[in-house]
Amino acid sequence: GESVGLHLPTLSVQEGDNSIINCAYSNSASDYFIWYKQESGKGPQFIIDIRSNMDKRQGQRVTVLLNKTVKHLSLQIAATQPGDSAVYFCAEKGGDAGNMLTFGGGTRLMVKP
Amino acid sequence: GAVVSQHPSWVICKSGTSVKIECRSLDFQATTMFWYRQFPKQSLMLMATSNEGSKATYEQGVEKDKFLINHASLTLSTLTVTSAHPEDSSFYICSAKLLAEGGETQYFGPGTRLLVL
Numbered sequence: 001g002e003s004v005g006l007h008l009p010t011l012s013v014q015e016g017d018n019s020i021i022n023c024a025y026s027n028s029a030s031d032y033f034i035w036y037k038q039e040s041g042k043g044p045q046f047i048i049d050i051r052s053n054m055d056k057r058q059g060q061r062v063t064v065l066l067n068k069t070v071k072h073l074s075l076q077i078a079a080t081q082p083g084d085s086a087v088y089f090c091a092e093k094g095g096d097a098g099n100m101l102t103f104g105g106g107t108r109l110m111v112k113p
Numbered sequence: 114g115a116v117v118s119q120h121p122s123w124v125i126c127k128s129g130t131s132v133k134i135e136c137r138s139l140d141f142q143a144t145t146m147f148w149y150r151q152f153p154k155q156s157l158m159l160m161a162t163s164n165e166g167s168k169a170t171y172e173q174g175v176e177k178d179k180f181l182i183n184h185a186s187l188t189l190s191t192l193t194v195t196s197a198h199p200e201d202s203s204f205y206i207c208s209a210k211l212l213a214e215g216g217e218t219q220y221f222g223p224g225t226r227l228l229v230l
Contacts, residue, residue, distance in 0.1 A: 105155075
């Protein structure tokens with residue numbers, strides 16, 4: 001069935017470096033994508049979103065890139081800080097799924113001091 | 114803005130008891146809320162969609178008589194795990210849909226950790 005998945009389950013980066021977290025999606029009809037950050041024992045926290053009519057969107061220290069040709073989504077975090085350590089989920093919505101959010105498997109980001 | 118709360122944050126109960134979890138949108142009204150469960154080191158799995166004033170829509174494989182959902186107001190949805198068993202132990206997370214000019218976004222609560230002994 002349709003799914004959203006991630007390439008790397010764990011990403012370890014040095015503090016101050018840039019991080020890139022990737023996500024592949026298979027539902028070509030999805031038109032809305034969101035990145036969430038989840039710290040241990042807490043609920044997901046909205047980071048940034050992007051609609052399918054865009055290929056790039058920037059926030060504070062974060063950038064989301066969408067490549068619809070290869071159905072790939074990425075989250076870039078600039079100057080990664082220890083507080084960025086968490087599990088990051090991409091989610092998609094649209095197409096046959098309607099209003100339902102479909103989550104990927106998650107990538108754990110570990111920031112080394 | 115866009116804060117969602119859950120209560121309780123964690124609960125331990127004996128097998129066979131029922132547990133009610135509340136989800137509140139604190140600073141906005143939400144006609145639609147969602148309930149997820151999350152097992153350790155896994156992603157979120159949607160259980161049901163809660164619609165204010167109407168019956169909830171359950172995902173395939175989720176027993177509606179086991180997980181009772183009530184969305185009685187625009188700021189409150191409750192999930193009751195009836196006759197809880199150890200396999201119901203999980204992290205339960207709700208989200209509320211916020212409609213804005215730019216579209217709609219789901220904001221998540223902090224989660225409720227349930228441990229059934």
